[in-house]
Amino acid sequence: MPTSLTPGIAPGRLPADQVAANFADLQPPLDGHEAAVAADRCYFCHDAPCVTACPTSIDIPMFIRQIATGTPEAAAKTILEQNILGGMCARVCPTEDLCEQACVRETAEGKPVEIGRLQRFATDTIMAKQGHPFTRAAPTGKRIAVVGAGPAGLSCAHRLAMLGHDVTIYEGRAKPGGLNEFGIAAYKSTNDFAAREVDWLLGIGGIRIEVGQTLGREISVEGLKADHDAVFLAIGLGGVNALSAVGEDIQGVADAVDFIGVLRQADDLTELPVGRNVVVIGGGMTAVDAAVQSKLLGADSVTIAYRRGQDQMSASRYEQILAQSKGVRILTNVQPVSIHGADAVSEIVFEQTATVDGKLTGTGEQITLPADQIFKAIGQTFIGDVPVAVEHGKIAVTGPGRTSVAGVWAGGDCASGGDDLTVTAVAEGRDAALDIHATLMGGN
Amino acid sequence: MADLTTTFLGITSPNPFWLASAPPTDKEYNVRRAFEAGWGGVVWKTLGSEGPPIVNVNGPRYGVVYGADRRVLGINNIELITDRDLYTNLEEITRVKKDYPDRAMIVSLMVPCEEEAWKAILPLVEETGADGIELNFGCPHGMAERGMGSAVGQVPEYITMVTAWCKQYYSKPVIVKLTPNITDIRNPARAAFKGNADAVSLINTINSITSVNLDAMSPEPMIDGKGTHGGYCGPAVKPIAMNMVAEIARDPETRGKPISGIGGVTTWRDAAEFMALGAGNVQVCTAAMTYGFRIVQEMISGLSDWMDQKGYQRTSDFIGKAVPNVTDWQYLNLNYVAKAKIDQDACIKCGRCYAACEDTSHQAISMSADRVFTVMDDECVACNLCVDVCPVQDCITMVPMQPGQVDPRTGKVVQKEYANWTTHPNNPGAVAAE
Numbered sequence: 055m056p057t058s059l060t061p062g063i064a065p066g067r068l069p070a071d072q073v074a075a076n077f078a079d080l081q082p083p084l085d086g087h088e089a090a091v092a093a094d095r096c097y098f099c100h101d102a103p104c105v106t107a108c109p110t111s112i113d114i115p116m117f118i119r120q121i122a123t124g125t126p127e128a129a130a131k132t133i134l135e136q137n138i139l140g141g142m143c144a145r146v147c148p149t150e151d152l153c154e155q156a157c158v159r160e161t162a163e164g165k166p167v168e169i170g171r172l173q174r175f176a177t178d179t180i181m182a183k184q185g186h187p188f189t190r191a192a193p194t195g196k197r198i199a200v201v202g203a204g205p206a207g208l209s210c211a212h213r214l215a216m217l218g219h220d221v222t223i224y225e226g227r228a229k230p231g232g233l234n235e236f237g238i239a240a241y242k243s244t245n246d247f248a249a250r251e252v253d254w255l256l257g258i259g260g261i262r263i264e265v266g267q268t269l270g271r272e273i274s275v276e277g278l279k280a281d282h283d284a285v286f287l288a289i290g291l292g293g294v295n296a297l298s299a300v301g302e303d304i305q306g307v308a309d310a311v312d313f314i315g316v317l318r319q320a321d322d323l324t325e326l327p328v329g330r331n332v333v334v335i336g337g338g339m340t341a342v343d344a345a346v347q348s349k350l351l352g353a354d355s356v357t358i359a360y361r362r363g364q365d366q367m368s369a370s371r372y373e374q375i376l377a378q379s380k381g382v383r384i385l386t387n388v389q390p391v392s393i394h395g396a397d398a399v400s401e402i403v404f405e406q407t408a409t410v411d412g413k414l415t416g417t418g419e420q421i422t423l424p425a426d427q428i429f430k431a432i433g434q435t436f437i438g439d440v441p442v443a444v445e446h447g448k449i450a451v452t453g454p455g456r457t458s459v460a461g462v463w464a465g466g467d468c469a470s471g472g473d474d475l476t477v478t479a480v481a482e483g484r485d486a487a488l489d490i491h492a493t494l495m496g497g498n
Numbered sequence: 499m500a501d502l503t504t505t506f507l508g509i510t511s512p513n514p515f516w517l518a519s520a521p522p523t524d525k526e527y528n529v530r531r532a533f534e535a536g537w538g539g540v541v542w543k544t545l546g547s548e549g550p551p552i553v554n555v556n557g558p559r560y561g562v563v564y565g566a567d568r569r570v571l572g573i574n575n576i577e578l579i580t581d582r583d584l585y586t587n588l589e590e591i592t593r594v595k596k597d598y599p600d601r602a603m604i605v606s607l608m609v610p611c612e613e614e615a616w617k618a619i620l621p622l623v624e625e626t627g628a629d630g631i632e633l634n635f636g637c638p639h640g641m642a643e644r645g646m647g648s649a650v651g652q653v654p655e656y657i658t659m660v661t662a663w664c665k666q667y668y669s670k671p672v673i674v675k676l677t678p679n680i681t682d683i684r685n686p687a688r689a690a691f692k693g694n695a696d697a698v699s700l701i702n703t704i705n706s707i708t709s710v711n712l713d714a715m716s717p718e719p720m721i722d723g724k725g726t727h728g729g730y731c732g733p734a735v736k737p738i739a740m741n742m743v744a745e746i747a748r749d750p751e752t753r754g755k756p757i758s759g760i761g762g763v764t765t766w767r768d769a770a771e772f773m774a775l776g777a778g779n780v781q782v783c784t785a786a787m788t789y790g791f792r793i794v795q796e797m798i799s800g801l802s803d804w805m806d807q808k809g810y811q812r813t814s815d816f817i818g819k820a821v822p823n824v825t826d827w828q829y830l831n832l833n834y835v836a837k838a839k840i841d842q843d844a845c846i847k848c849g850r851c852y853a854a855c856e857d858t859s860h861q862a863i864s865m866s867a868d869r870v871f872t873v874m875d876d877e878c879v880a881c882n883l884c885v886d887v888c889p890v891q892d893c894i895t896m897v898p899m900q901p902g903q904v905d906p907r908t909g910k911v912v913q914k915e916y917a918n919w920t921t922h923p924n925n926p927g928a929v930a931a932e
Contacts, residue, residue, distance in 0.1 A: 087568075094566040097889050100849030103869070158846040162890060 058354040067352025076350035093122035107156035110137035130180035144174035186257030191218035199278040204232020206466025207288035209483030215260035226268035236315040239343040287464040291434035301393030310344035310431035329427025336431030337367035455486035500805035507671040511538035511602040518781035519606035526590035535791035539602025544579035558719035561708035572734035608634040630671035636702020651677035654689030661693025671696040697756035703729025732784035736762030747776025766800025774820035836880040844893040851884035876906040
């Protein structure tokens with residue numbers, strides 16, 4: 055039986071019950087009484103700062119009051135009217151940087167109202183019911199193509215369907231959900247929540263999903279334009295940045311997003327191999343998700359190596375503390391130089407860095423870490439051959455997702471602006487849908 | 499350390515905290531536990547006439563009103579007077595009083611409005627050695643339908659009549675417990691003292707329906723699909739009770755007469771407030787029913803600490819001290835002008851003051867784009883609503899203007915002299931200022 059100390063990359067480092075416990079809900083759901091107590095802390099602020107801080111502008115004081123008065127389903131409708139993926143956002147939003155940071159009780163006591171958990175309580179309640187809470191408007195006869203079944207695409211498709219349009223979503227992978235399904239830590243989406251949420255969302259009707267349809271292969275923007283009244287591109291970021299370190303090709307070096315994707319789709323996590331000494335290079339949410347899950351699978355030592363200071367990591371403070379509480383070491387001000395190993399990786403050499411005159415430079419001092427698995431999490435890039443204008447490596451958009459080409463909109467991570475958050479993608483999909491609707495129905 | 503020993507009607511107890519006549523004082527077992535916990539006295543749950551015992555419902559007898567986190571704000575009840583045998587109660591009272599001679603033991607009574615009924619029970623109570631009696635003219639449910647309880651308390655003539663019988667056939671102090679279910683509490687209080695009562699105690703419970711079961715379409719507590727009004731008590735009734743105590747304390751006809759304060763006393767502070775308004779002691783029920791008897795220790799330590807801070811040696815030093823400051827609206831100083839002031843450092847920018855003022859008051863608070871809330875003195879009437887709704891203590895305060903300053907709202911100079919409605923030029927019935 056392998057243990058945490060077994061050398062190399064091995065499955066089954068921890069017993070099944072330990073793995074199951076490790077990958078349970080990061081934050082358990084609130085029960086009815088806990089929700090009532092948490093809801094009562096809301097001050098029902100005037101022009102509430104939490105609403106301003108929410109990319110989807112959910113009327114947070116109203117939904118919390120609806121929970122407090124014993125109507126969680128009404129609360130859920132308040133949430134879902136603004137954010138149809140309110141269930142997932144309740145689980146993955148960095149609330150500590152958004153609504154809960156803005157909460158006046160954070161100002162007053164350093165202890166905000168638990169908006170994220172309350173949102174989950176409301177959305178879980180309504181999703182446990184049969185049926186779908188929204189109905190479609192009368193058919194418009196318009197047909198719209200949405201490319202990509204991630205948060206932006208799903209959000210756009212749902213709003214369009216609600217407005218009476220017929221939507222086809224074209225998805226390259228074998229399964230819809232995008233990063234919700236493939237890209238976030240498993241303990242944030244337990245019991246197959248991402249897939250269940252997509253099924254629930256499709257309950258609106260009028261949305262067809264075609265999987266295995268990749269832009270540039272099976273489909274093209276021109277082709278979609280010819281067959282549809284409008285096209286919405288929500289194709290995410292398909293590429294992963296490369297390290298500029300020698301030895302990147304040695305076995306045992308992989309992309310963090312691929313590791314997370316495989317982990318999310320694994321039927322049995324005890325069969326998923328993980329290194330004894332894991333090093334994750336990067337400083338964002340993906341780095342944290344890969345590192346923490348490596349630890350939870352039983353890796354003996356896991357290190358996040360980031361080239362700048364900890365305060366500059368794009369992973370939220372909450373995520374950094376989560377990683378450290380799970381036993382992940384955060385090593386800062388180091389950049390990879392070379393990776394060594396004969397058949398497989400055995401160690402990685404870093405150079406220490408310093409910021410001189412605002413520029414990051416190597417100091418010449420080196421550190422060597424033992425490593426039998428290395429994950430790259432240094433950012434994703436837009437790859438896609440699209441006949442629309444691109445700026446700073448993303449599809450250029452103005453206003454509610456308008457591209458340079460009439461009839462084509464874009465949103466989510468592939469579009470310029472935004473901040474690569476699920477909640478932002480949902481907002482962009484929704485707003486593009488409203489603009490598509492206004493454009494198609496204009497004059498009526 | 500302050501001395502909490504309190505003498506009320508010549509009855510001395512180690513502290514002013516008595517348990518009111520209610521379920522907690524129904525029998526020896528509970529009362530012994532109460533005395534062990536430190537309560538200064540008890541009013542034994544109301545005894546009725548000799549005969550077949552009272553019958554209670556066999557379904558729920560309490561309803562509740564909750565605040566946040568199921569905090570009990572008010573309870574109502576439809577329990578009747580003791581449903582135990584009269585002689586069992588009398589024997590237990592005798593035993594307990596003998597074992598706790600330093601504690602006050604008052605016996606609550608409710609028998610029909612017939613002289614013979616009172617003449618029969620009073621000697622039996624006298625034999626127990628209890629320190630006094632309390633006449634239950636207050637319970638608004640059940641017994642009132644049989645012409646007792648609040649049915650008596652609502653007719654001043656009956657109060658005087660029964661009180662006089664008790665004074666005639668009983669040698670120790672007689673306290674008359676008043677019902678709040680009347681329009682002017684001063685009339686029953688005057689009636690009690692007219693019958694030579696030694697004291698009044700108030701309030702008894704308030705007629706109430708605490709909630710409606712919206713599935714069964716019945717009031718709660720629900721007995722087989724139906725409910726009835728019950729007597730409401732607990733923190734929710736305290737403001738009503740304190741006003742009634744104050745009205746009696748300042749009524750020229752009853753001023754200075756002993757009052758035992760009842761109604762939502764939950765903490766030492768509640769007790770101090772009742773006593774400042776003229777109550778010689780307080781009686782407690784709902785707080786004990788919610789938290790158990792141990793709460794009296796907080797009341798003892800809290801009152802004692804406060805008295806030490808204020809330099810009060812004994813409870814009589816502050817009893818009634820707020821009574822002279824309870825006045826009629828017409829005597830309030832109309833020359834007193836205050837303005838709300840927001841402490842920007844303490845403000846957490848929730849905007850509740852703004853919403854309250856803008857939507858429901860005087861549009862006297864401005865809000866900037868970056869959520870700075872500022873009082874506009876030229877609009878502020880000092881209504882205090884912003885202070886009341888602000889979640890941060892002392893963030894908004896009412897600052898009095900000084901004489902000689904110009905009130906920007908009225909353009910008038912603030913006057914130093916006191917002037918009230920009775921002399922105001924807008925008052926058609928104004929009397930000339932002396």
